[in-house]
Amino acid sequence: xxxxxxxxxxxxxxxxxxxxxxxxxxxxxxxxxxxxxxxxxxxxxxxxxxxxxxxxxxxxxxxxxxxxxxxxxxxxxxxxxxxxxxxxxxxxxxxxxxxxxxxxxxxxxxxxxxxxxxxxxxxxxxxxxxxxxxxxxxxxxxxxxxxxxxxxxxxxxxxxxxxxxxxxxxxxxxxxxxxxxxxxxxxxxxxxxxxxxxxxxxxxxxxxxxxxxxxxxxxxxxxxxxxxxxxxxxxxxxxxxxxxxxxxxxxxxxxxxxxxxxxxxxxxxxxxxxxxxxxxxxxxxxxxxxxxxxxxxxxxxxxxxxxxxxxxxxxxxxxxxxxxxxxxxxxxxxxxxxxxxxxxxxxxxxxxxxxxxxxxxxxxxxxxxxxxxxxxxxxxxxxxxxxxxxxxxxxxxx
Ligand SMILES: *Cc1c(COP(=O)(O)O)cnc(C)c1O
Numbered sequence: 001x002x003x004x005x006x007x008x009x010x011x012x013x014x015x016x017x018x019x020x021x022x023x024x025x026x027x028x029x030x031x032x033x034x035x036x037x038x039x040x041x042x043x044x045x046x047x048x049x050x051x052x053x054x055x056x057x058x059x060x061x062x063x064x065x066x067x068x069x070x071x072x073x074x075x076x077x078x079x080x081x082x083x084x085x086x087x088x089x090x091x092x093x094x095x096x097x098x099x100x101x102x103x104x105x106x107x108x109x110x111x112x113x114x115x116x117x118x119x120x121x122x123x124x125x126x127x128x129x130x131x132x133x134x135x136x137x138x139x140x141x142x143x144x145x146x147x148x149x150x151x152x153x154x155x156x157x158x159x160x161x162x163x164x165x166x167x168x169x170x171x172x173x174x175x176x177x178x179x180x181x182x183x184x185x186x187x188x189x190x191x192x193x194x195x196x197x198x199x200x201x202x203x204x205x206x207x208x209x210x211x212x213x214x215x216x217x218x219x220x221x222x223x224x225x226x227x228x229x230x231x232x233x234x235x236x237x238x239x240x241x242x243x244x245x246x247x248x249x250x251x252x253x254x255x256x257x258x259x260x261x262x263x264x265x266x267x268x269x270x271x272x273x274x275x276x277x278x279x280x281x282x283x284x285x286x287x288x289x290x291x292x293x294x295x296x297x298x299x300x301x302x303x304x305x306x307x308x309x310x311x312x313x314x315x316x317x318x319x320x321x322x323x324x325x326x327x328x329x330x331x332x333x334x335x336x337x338x339x340x341x342x343x344x345x346x347x348x349x350x351x352x353x354x355x356x357x358x359x360x361x362x363x364x365x366x367x368x369x370x371x372x373x374x375x376x377x378x379x380x381x382x383x384x385x386x387x388x389x390x391x392x393x394x395x396x397x398x
Contacts, residue, residue, distance in 0.1 A: 062246055093210075104131040109148045113167055115188060212345070268311070278386060282389070291317060318372065321373065
C-alpha cells in the first residue's frame, strides 16, 4: 500500500484525531462514514485485474475492509507514521510483527518485564516451536542491553513504560545500539499512548499499540495496530500475517475504535492530569510502600521519561501496600467508584492486583513482589477516585 494519506498533516493532534480518516458518505451525504458489515465485495467484471493476495483491492474482508482502512488512516496520523496496520487485538499486532520478521536461527532481545503474551511468545513458543533464539534482558539497564545485542540480532523489542511495573526504557539509546548491530527495533507503546510518546520519531522501526486501551478508551472493543515508515515490510506483514494467518479486525470493532479515537487526545490530557494527582496522593499515604509512576520525581525513570514523553506520563500507576494477597483482594473489592477488573485505558478506573504467586514475580524488581497493584486511572473526578481509594484502604485497616 502507498503511504497513508493525511490531509491534516501539520495540524494539532486533537484536530487530526477528529478529522483524519473522516469523510462524508458519498451516497447519502451523511457526515459519518458507514459501518460496512460485509465479508465479500463485488468483483470487477474483468478478473484479470484481481490479485488474490492483495490488500489494496476490496475483495474479501480478511484481506482488508473499509472500516479497517479508515481506522488505519486515523491511527497513522496519531503517530505521524507513514503506514498503519490495524488487526484484531494488541496481541494479534505483536504476533503479526514477530511472525513476519523472525525465522529459525534469528535472535530476538526482549524485556524481562513485558505484557504477558510477549513473555509467552518468546519464553515458550517462538523458541521451542520455531528455533528462534530469544534473549531476555533488563531493558532499563543499558549495559545489559549492550551485551545482549550481538551482531546478527534481528529484532530488539521494547515496552516502555512497561506493563505492569511502569519501568522506563531509553528508546533512542536502545535504537542506537540495535542499529549499530544491524537489528530492528519495535516498541510496545500502549502504556504511553501516542499522545505522550511517538517511538518512530525516536528512531524505532515499528511501534505497536493495543487499541483496546487508551485509543479506543471506552472498554467496548478490542484491536491492535502496527505503525511504521517501512512501507515494504508493512506490506509483507499484511500479506504474511493478516491475509494468511487471519488476524483481521471485525469492521464493527474498527468502527467502534474509530469513534472512540476521536476524543483520544482530550481524554489523554485529562488522564495525564488525574493520574499525576492521584500518584502524588498515593505517595503521601501511609501504608503505601511504593508508587511507580514516571511522572513522580522519586521515580528512577523520571528524567528519562521527561525527555521522551512529551505531554505527560500516562494513565497507569503501579503501587504497593503493606499487606498480604488476601487483604489486597479485599481492598480491591471494597472500591465503589473504581472497578475491580483487568485491562486499562477505559473511561472508568480499573484496578487489578498482581499477586505474590504470579509466575513472573521474580522477574520484577524486588519491591514489586509484595502487595503490588496495577491501577488504571479513568475519567471520573480525581477527587472521587482519591476518596474511594482512601475509604477502601481504611476499610481493610490500611
Ligand atoms: C493490553 C496490552 C496488550 C495487548 O492488547 P490486547 O488488545 O489485549 O491483545 C499489549 N501490550 C500492552 C502493554 C498491553 O497493555
